[in-house]
Amino acid sequence: MTRVLSCIQPTGDVHLGNYLGALRNWVIGQHECDAFHGIVDLHSLTITTEPKVVGDNTLRLAAMLFAVGLDPDAATVFVQSQVPQHAQLGWIMECTVSFGELSRMTQFKDKSARREAEFISAGLFTYPALQAADILLYDTDEVPVGEDQRQHIEITRDIAERFNFRFGDTFVMPKAVIPRAGARVMDLQDPTSKMSKSATADSGLVYLLDDPAAVLKKFKRAVTDSDNEVRFDRAEKPGISNLLEILAAVTGGTPETLATQYTQYGPLKNDAGEAVVEMLTPIQHRYHELIADRAELARLLGKGAEKARAVAEATYRRATEAIGLIQI
Secondary structure, three states: OOEEEEEEOOOOOOEHHHHHHHHHHHHHHOOOOEEEEEEOOOHHHHOOOOOOHHHHHHHHHHHHHHHOOOOOOOOEEEEHHHOOHHHHHHHHHHOOOOHHHHHOOHHHHHHHHHOOOOOOOHHHHHHHHHHHHHHHOOOOOEEEOOHHHHHHHHHHHHHHHHHHHHHOOOOOOOEEEOOOOOOOOEOOOOOOOEOOOOOOOOOOOOEOOOOHHHHHHHHHOOOOOOOOOOOOOOOOOHHHHHHHHHHHHHHOOOHHHHHOOOOOHHHHHHHHHHHHHHHHHHHHHHHHHHHHOHHHHHHHHHHHHHHHHHHHHHHHHHHHHHHOOOOO
8 A cells, every 4th residue: 555644844723725725635545545644843843932832733733633534543643753763864864965955955045035134943954854754764655745845855865865875775765746636725815825824914814723703704804806796717706716616625516516606795705604614613623622631632642653653663773774873
């Protein structure tokens, strides 16, 4: 069975775009492949400066992943810092990648430029080495990524190839794959931009933990246009098209078919909001159950950590034996 790895950082709350665009596909995919899902808390240390924040965010994200439907008996859901082989192999990866390769990484150049007047963590520079360890530890066959992450898979393959050449065949060569197409969810106040945690205001973001009244309010205030014609046209009618795509993703059908059922914007906004509220209700219920029962949440994460450590330890030992480090 194909082993697939997808990871997520515990930074910020999960929103509707995250769920319809990616997490819902994780839930479907866990029954189609050998799925590993890591909450990569060590990566978030590149931007964390306060105590306890990462741990709290990690628990909330874990509760949400289980609440949306990830099954610890079907998928391996783990926290990166609970599998020490990530950091251990990360150092070996740093010693296998060159300064020049790391300095050419687009994300480092972009992020460091935005933080030019701030503290720039060295971890931001060596990030791809730890990410390579994340991927290679699990003998990963496929890593679903968008175009902005493809370069990270390419450098991971370069590192693995170099290590295999130096020390013998050790690592499985992963490949980047375009993930199953999820719903394209745009900001309700700026329908030409994707719904994102980096938005300047929350008024266009629907968080999975928003209460029903807040969800309905955001949909009622969604930006549309002035001609009052309901049709699916992303270029000419981005606001209406976004509402139709969200409604289609939640209820089934197609945006084009749904468009024929409306003659006014108000009912469309209301139906889209109501559909999202109905979808979120059981997710929120399960989330609140888990976040109130830390023992159960710890048990679920412990199951994933145990499974992940077993695979990671075997790979790490294979790598250290290939190098010739002393084995105890």
